[in-house]
Amino acid sequence: MTGSAPEFQQRASLRQLAGLTWRESRSARRRLLLYMSAISLGVAALVAIDSFAANVTRSIREQSRALLGGDISFTSRRPFSPEQQALLDSVKQQYNAEFSRIVTFPSMALIQRSGGTRLVQVRAVSPNYPLYGIITTEPADRLVALQTGPNVLVDPSLLVSLSARVGDTLSLGLARFVIAGVLKDVPGSPGVAEIIGPRVMIPERYLPETQLLVFGSTAEYDMLARIPSGADPQKIVISLRPQLERTQLRAVSATRSEENTTEAIQELSEFIGIVGLVALLLGGVGVASGVRAFVSRKIDTVAILRCLGASSGQVLAMYVAQAAAMGLIGAVAGAALGVLVQFGLPSVFGDFLPVDVKVTLEPRAIITGILVGGWIALIFSLRPLLALRNVSPLQTLRRDADSEILRMRWNDIPRVLVNVALVASVVAITVFRSSEVQQGLWISAATLGVLGILTLSAMFLSWVARRTLRQRWPYVVRQGVANLYRPANQTQSVILSLGFGAFLITTLYLVQSNLLNRFEISAAGSDANLVFFDIQDDQLPGVDSLVRSRGRVLQTAPVVTMRIAAINDRRSEDIITEERLRRAADSLVRARGGAAADSVEKAADARRRGGAGQPSGRPSWALRREYRSTYRDTVTSGEKVVEGKWFGASALNSNSDTGEVSLDSDVAGELNVKIGDIITWNVQGVEIPTRLTSLREVTWARFEPNFFAVFSPSSMRNAPKQHVILASVEGNPVVSALQRDIVLRYPNVSSVDLSLIRETIERIVTKVSTAVRFMALFSLAMGIPVLFSAVAATRRDRIREGVLLKTLGASRGQIMRILLAEYALLGLLGSLTGMVLAIGGGWALTHFVFEAEFTPALVPAFLIAGAMLALTIAIGLLAGRDVFRETPMSALREA
Amino acid sequence: MLIAREVTREYRSGDHQIAVLKGVSFEIPQGGFVAIVGPSGSGKTTLLGLLAGLDTPTHGKVILDGHDLTAMNENQRAKLRGEKVGFVFQSFQLIPTLTARENVQVPLELQGVEGAAARADELLQRVGLGERGHHFPMQLSGGEQQRVAIARAFANAPRILFADEPTGNLDANTGVRVFDLLESLNREQGSTIVLVTHDGVLAQRAARTIRLADGAVVSDTEAAA
Numbered sequence A: 001m002t003g004s005a006p007e008f009q010q011r012a013s014l015r016q017l018a019g020l021t022w023r024e025s026r027s028a029r030r031r032l033l034l035y036m037s038a039i040s041l042g043v044a045a046l047v048a049i050d051s052f053a054a055n056v057t058r059s060i061r062e063q064s065r066a067l068l069g070g071d072i073s074f075t076s077r078r079p080f081s082p083e084q085q086a087l088l089d090s091v092k093q094q095y096n097a098e099f100s101r102i103v104t105f106p107s108m109a110l111i112q113r114s115g116g117t118r119l120v121q122v123r124a125v126s127p128n129y130p131l132y133g134i135i136t137t138e139p140a141d142r143l144v145a146l147q148t149g150p151n152v153l154v155d156p157s158l159l160v161s162l163s164a165r166v167g168d169t170l171s172l173g174l175a176r177f178v179i180a181g182v183l184k185d186v187p188g189s190p191g192v193a194e195i196i197g198p199r200v201m202i203p204e205r206y207l208p209e210t211q212l213l214v215f216g217s218t219a220e221y222d223m224l225a226r227i228p229s230g231a232d233p234q235k236i237v238i239s240l241r242p243q244l245e246r247t248q249l250r251a252v253s254a255t256r257s258e259e260n261t262t263e264a265i266q267e268l269s270e271f272i273g274i275v276g277l278v279a280l281l282l283g284g285v286g287v288a289s290g291v292r293a294f295v296s297r298k299i300d301t302v303a304i305l306r307c308l309g310a311s312s313g314q315v316l317a318m319y320v321a322q323a324a325a326m327g328l329i330g331a332v333a334g335a336a337l338g339v340l341v342q343f344g345l346p347s348v349f350g351d352f353l354p355v356d357v358k359v360t361l362e363p364r365a366i367i368t369g370i371l372v373g374g375w376i377a378l379i380f381s382l383r384p385l386l387a388l389r390n391v392s393p394l395q396t397l398r399r400d401a402d403s404e405i406l407r408m409r410w411n412d413i414p415r416v417l418v419n420v421a422l423v424a425s426v427v428a429i430t431v432f433r434s435s436e437v438q439q440g441l442w443i444s445a446a447t448l449g450v451l452g453i454l455t456l457s458a459m460f461l462s463w464v465a466r467r468t469l470r471q472r473w474p475y476v477v478r479q480g481v482a483n484l485y486r487p488a489n490q491t492q493s494v495i496l497s498l499g500f501g502a503f504l505i506t507t508l509y510l511v512q513s514n515l516l517n518r519f520e521i522s523a524a525g526s527d528a529n530l531v532f533f534d535i536q537d538d539q540l541p542g543v544d545s546l547v548r549s550r551g552r553v554l555q556t557a558p559v560v561t562m563r564i565a566a567i568n569d570r571r572s573e574d575i576i577t578e579e580r581l582r583r584a585a586d587s588l589v590r591a592r593g594g595a596a597a598d599s600v601e602k603a604a605d606a607r608r609r610g611g612a613g614q615p616s617g618r619p620s621w622a623l624r625r626e627y628r629s630t631y632r633d634t635v636t637s638g639e640k641v642v643e644g645k646w647f648g649a650s651a652l653n654s655n656s657d658t659g660e661v662s663l664d665s666d667v668a669g670e671l672n673v674k675i676g677d678i679i680t681w682n683v684q685g686v687e688i689p690t691r692l693t694s695l696r697e698v699t700w701a702r703f704e705p706n707f708f709a710v711f712s713p714s715s716m717r718n719a720p721k722q723h724v725i726l727a728s729v730e731g732n733p734v735v736s737a738l739q740r741d742i743v744l745r746y747p748n749v750s751s752v753d754l755s756l757i758r759e760t761i762e763r764i765v766t767k768v769s770t771a772v773r774f775m776a777l778f779s780l781a782m783g784i785p786v787l788f789s790a791v792a793a794t795r796r797d798r799i800r801e802g803v804l805l806k807t808l809g810a811s812r813g814q815i816m817r818i819l820l821a822e823y824a825l826l827g828l829l830g831s832l833t834g835m836v837l838a839i840g841g842g843w844a845l846t847h848f849v850f851e852a853e854f855t856p857a858l859v860p861a862f863l864i865a866g867a868m869l870a871l872t873i874a875i876g877l878l879a880g881r882d883v884f885r886e887t888p889m890s891a892l893r894e895a
Numbered sequence B: 001m002l003i004a005r006e007v008t009r010e011y012r013s014g015d016h017q018i019a020v021l022k023g024v025s026f027e028i029p030q031g032g033f034v035a036i037v038g039p040s041g042s043g044k045t046t047l048l049g050l051l052a053g054l055d056t057p058t059h060g061k062v063i064l065d066g067h068d069l070t071a072m073n074e075n076q077r078a079k080l081r082g083e084k085v086g087f088v089f090q091s092f093q094l095i096p097t098l099t100a101r102e103n104v105q106v107p108l109e110l111q112g113v114e115g116a117a118a119r120a121d122e123l124l125q126r127v128g129l130g131e132r133g134h135h136f137p138m139q140l141s142g143g144e145q146q147r148v149a150i151a152r153a154f155a156n157a158p159r160i161l162f163a164d165e166p167t168g169n170l171d172a173n174t175g176v177r178v179f180d181l182l183e184s185l186n187r188e189q190g191s192t193i194v195l196v197t198h199d200g201v202l203a204q205r206a207a208r209t210i211r212l213a214d215g216a217v218v219s220d221t222e223a224a225a
Helices: A014-024 A028-068 A082-095 A142-146 A156-161 A191-196 A204-210 A233-246 A254-297 A299-307 A312-352 A363-390 A402-406 A413-433 A437-468 A475-482 A491-519 A537-550 A572-590 A596-608 A620-624 A649-653 A665-671 A732-745 A754-792 A795-807 A812-849 A858-885 A888-894 B044-051 B074-084 B100-110 B116-126 B142-155 B172-189 B200-204
Strands: A072-076 A098-111 A117-125 A136-138 A151-154 A169-172 A175-185 A199-203 A220-226 A250-253 A530-536 A552-567 A627-631 A639-644 A659-664 A678-683 A686-698 A709-711 A722-728 A750-753 B002-013 B016-028 B033-037 B059-064 B085-088 B160-164 B192-196 B208-213 B216-222
Touching: A014 A312, A014 B100, A028 A254, A028 A312, A028 A363, A028 A754, A072 A082, A072 A233, A082 A098, A082 A220, A082 A233, A098 A204, A098 A732, A098 A750, A117 A156, A117 A204, A117 A732, A117 A750, A136 A142, A142 A151, A142 A175, A142 A199, A151 A156, A151 A169, A156 A175, A169 A199, A175 A199, A175 A204, A199 A204, A233 A250, A233 A254, A233 A572, A250 A254, A254 A299, A254 A312, A254 A363, A254 A402, A254 A413, A254 A437, A254 A491, A254 A754, A254 A795, A299 A312, A299 A402, A312 A363, A312 B074, A363 A402, A363 A413, A413 A437, A437 A475, A437 A491, A437 A812, A475 A812, A491 A754, A491 A812, A491 A858, A530 A537, A530 A732, A537 A552, A537 A722, A537 A732, A552 A572, A552 A620, A552 A686, A572 A620, A620 A665, A659 A665, A665 A686, A732 A750, A750 A754, A754 A858, A795 A812, A795 A858, A812 A858, B002 B044, B016 B044, B016 B059, B016 B208, B016 B216, B033 B044, B033 B200, B044 B059, B044 B160, B044 B192, B074 B085, B085 B142, B100 B116, B100 B142, B116 B142, B142 B160, B142 B172, B160 B172, B172 B192
Parallel strands: A117 A199, A151 A175, A627 A709, A659 A686, B033 B192, B033 B208, B085 B160, B160 B192
Antiparallel strands: A072 A220, A072 A250, A098 A117, A098 A169, A098 A220, A136 A175, A151 A199, A169 A175, A530 A722, A530 A750, A552 A627, A552 A678, A552 A722, A639 A686, A659 A709, A678 A686, B002 B016, B002 B059, B208 B216
8 A cells, every 4th residue: 555645534524623713823813913903094095085985976966056056057157148038947847847037246245333344245046045955053943033124144163254243234336234133054165265255145036236236247156956856867967968058157056166166175085095905915015025024933933833734734723714804804803093083074074065064884885995905904914924834844953044934936827927916906906996907007017016026126225235245344334235135035035125214205395385386376476366247347546546655556457247259250159069969979989878867977077177087078167157358569588489480460459350369278278279379259249250370378376367258359349348457565454454445335336355365265275285295204103013013023033143143242322323334225225215215206207197387395205215214223123122132041041 | 553664754945855764664553552762853742743634745655544744635534533532742732712611622623423412521530630621721821731631642543643742741740641641542442542652750650761862763662661
């Protein structure tokens, strides 16, 4: 019977193996859990952001009709024309709709008692407003009282800024109102809008008395409809599309508006989610090095188990089960933390959101987070765990070095499979989380690329260390440098985790600072602090001289409102229709489930949001919008002609039929027009053809009146217009007095104190950067356990060796210096590589995703690198401290 | 029955082969008690590893209880070890995270034997550690640890027991007592014992002594009864 394998009988039952696994994990549980905690923060981020996004989406869905104010909102920039009114009447008849009206416009409010003035958003509402949702007031139920006389309800911030109180008299234009109460909660109003202009709600019937709405005033006329029958509002909007377009009436359904809002939230949460995901992958790297440390501690036990008859599969199963269980616990802990964070998020983001977010547990987000985290932990542990298969029972008799025992062939099939599964998991999870497959692929490629480059630079460091080491160097330096390439070195694991951490944090920081740069107001070169607008032709001299008596007029610009009537003799309606047909045909070809009409809408929406659209084809938004344009003969300091020529003498002097126009280059791109094209404008009923002669790049962030379209003066001189005055007035009391005097004399003229807007923007920017800094800090916090795990992987070797050196007479200082040399080099290379990669990553993100200019903020980048270096050295020296804790005997016996 | 036939074990060192064992052959009948002795570096431990199926010879065959170890893969050998082989090591090799009782249970559980805990208690009782089952290895003295290891070695009633310097880490008195225990358990169970040692006194207690030097058998003597 020699030469044949024994007949196998029943082996250990699953229960027995599980029992053994559980008992064997006894001392390792805590350590393993520590390594697994590297993924907890990543899971927390994912669960928090996903849950919060789901909360917001649900809240928006529940409140969508209240948000919009109706099932459908019809909007016009002018009082409803007879055709528009006819269309609305037909809707009313056909669907038995109920309408509620709102007119919204900016105006100056004056408190009679205190004399304070402030730009406000006036909302003149009909008695049946709101159709949906509840408006709460203080004192309660004042909405009913509002309609009983000349009353107003105001935002609390107005009372504060004008030192007014309920019962005071408030003037709007020529009308006087009594402040009946304060608006506490109005559906569909993010807090930020309120800061820019507090709301003042008045009864519709007193609107004429104010005499504020004169020709060309900026106002929005909304007709909110309630559709009592079960008809789908979005279908109604689609069916009305042709008439709406003909009458230039905009319509939005609650479903559509909900989708738009939700999409913005989804995009934001996707970005944060990607950061969380990359943090989770960093955690995975940490898990891998932690488990590597764990594995080398288990060599002896595995050798004994193998001696006693355990198969390599059984051994592997035992430790995979331990790692999986601990990974799951780490993920669950992370999910719990994420839920805690989720409950805190509304107080951070509440001001930016249009709804009151109801925080509820989101099982889907929690389960997904746990599964993704658990899987990442498992797949990253599998790599080092596979090495345990190679542990020979012979190790019980004659122990080799850990690194010898755990060495795996590169073409070991399970190892290759695990590597493939690892890459596939990273790609799959990233793609699953990204809205677009391509984006997900890019992100995973970038992540893997960064890991690859870091691995290469670790190999490079080992190589350089080996090549440059010189015998004449002091012993401690030599020993430290030699540690970088000797067997069982930690160069790769430390460089990988450190570099990846530095990369993540620096990229976040750079992207943030570059994005926020855009909002930074280039105050230099402009000391404007006051803008007056809606100035009528005949009021201009009066306002101008009043302003000059208190300060300086920096710029006066006429404003003409207009629409595009035709481009190169093709009517804009035709272009829009053609475009729509082309898109409809396109989407029919690709249609899934016959949602062609919807696809048209979505394509148009994507375009409106400025998504990277196809350059060909004219987006209807740029064609349909109302342009507020100006005319002048010079280029301002905030703009630059990038193509064509600024108006020549001929354009300025001649009175030819065709004037000249200069467009903002982005708008020209969206309109798909080029220099020399003829654009015909509908200026309040009169069609004026112009030739496009130049394209400008405009710095929109500057506090100056900027325009998409600027005309040669001759072409628009006779058009109906209003004026804007940009002024510089010093001293808060002077500013307030001037605003008050202008309101008293010219009630329809509004003014904005730019310092208020600056403050508001700064406040928002601060909030956003706090949020981003929080994320960066969070990644840093994440980096620490990861770095600890990386160092832990070789900690035992370090200690054993340190104790041996100590036994041989090395002083504490010498051992510390050896460790310092090693960790300083590791830290330097790791953080610098991470930084360089981050500058590349930051550039790519800013350039391709956010389409903004990138300037590397080198000082903060170096500071982050320095912090990472210090952290590495600190962790390294902590390991050194343990050398002195251990007695020589205990460490040597362990060996 | 344990048979070694022309067993050679070579290691590669740099670019030349070093033969640690050079064609070792012998047969050990069931129930025998054989000591393998020799100076340090003579190949004793290597031979033990090969006989127990922890390693495979470069040339030659090892046949353990009818099974050709050299024809089996590592997992098959592991299975065979679990069923038929017991080990006692110089450094005890208890699993530090398991209690004494759990250490004894391991071979039984790996075999899927029911009632492993009771059997482990019985064995601990037998080696005089009935009260210490819940202690971890680090809470036990060297002699106690080795007694746990002996209990574990006999847990699966092995056909053959390999002992590598079992008293090497113990003081002389403890060593003698531990060895007495090993011998008496062996008599009860009728196992074969292969003992590797360089302790001459210990070797004299074996019925047969195989002496190795420089990787080859230099003498194979039966003790006078």
